[in-house]
Amino acid sequence: MNTNKVKARALGLCSGGLDSMLSGLVLRQQSIEVEWVTFETPFFNAAKARKASKMTGIPLTVKPIYPVYIKMLKNPPAGYGKYMNPCMDCHALMFRLAGEIMRQRKFDFLFSGEVLGQRPMSQNKTSLRYVEKHSGFDGYIVRPLSGKNLPQTIPEKEGLIDREMLLDIKGRGRKDQIKLAAEFGIKDYPAPAGGCLLTDKGYTNRLRDLFEHQKNCTEAELHLLKCGRHYRLNPETKLIVGRTAQDNENILKYHNPARDIVIDVKDYPSPIALIPHGAEKDTIMLAASICTGHSKAPRLAPVDVLVKKAKKKETLKVIALQPDDVRKLMIN
């Protein structure tokens, strides 16, 4: 871009979806220099945004935000959507953090690919307004794809944006965006939605269980919620049993060796099982029996199971408990 002609500098939120891409390109068409920021937590990552940045040439900053995000997630003022997705407060937080970067790096305004009426709960006029008000950057958030349907923003009033070049897309249809993508020569873009674990039923059941039983949790523990089967053995203790080789790898990757107990059946192919934060002897026996039930060890015969914590190793003898018999302990 010829910087002599740059009218303004804008920083956008990028999810990596088509609407994000189009919002940046629509602004770039009117000689506005655009950059993106995207945020990472254990619930969503920057993979799609990185692809979008590569495809469009729009520079991207990736920022991990776990500590501030988890605080909001535990008590979102506007509540959750269908599962544990606090979409309105999530957007408000993202715009607040983007706004701080805007101030530091002297961008003129913020933007996103939100489309009025596309998501009934989180993208209607009231919720877009909520996000603006609670972001702390009221008046500085431009939604280029629906700009003509929304109140005039400060950069429009200041003449930094030509309102006539903003679009008036609204609703759930994708026709306008697909046509626009073709005009910009974008052929390869991800399907809308998806990618946020806070909208996933299974994941959020495990997350809710964790919040109910544990005051604080680490980022690694939230990654562990993505792996294997989870059992609630008692209010203090849960058990994670790998389902696949990848699960087993991730359980070992994210566990805390100083604090957690790792269980592995000796002499037979077996999943890795984990008791985060450890447990009393009888609960460890129960966990080892459940793990054995998921292994190739014989049924109804004592089996040796290796139990490791920190540098200590111990072998226990247990009888396998069949998955059907412990199904009621599962967190689904």
Ligand code: SF4
């Ligand atoms: S789907 Fe997830 S990432 Fe997207 S706004 Fe909702 S909570 Fe935030």
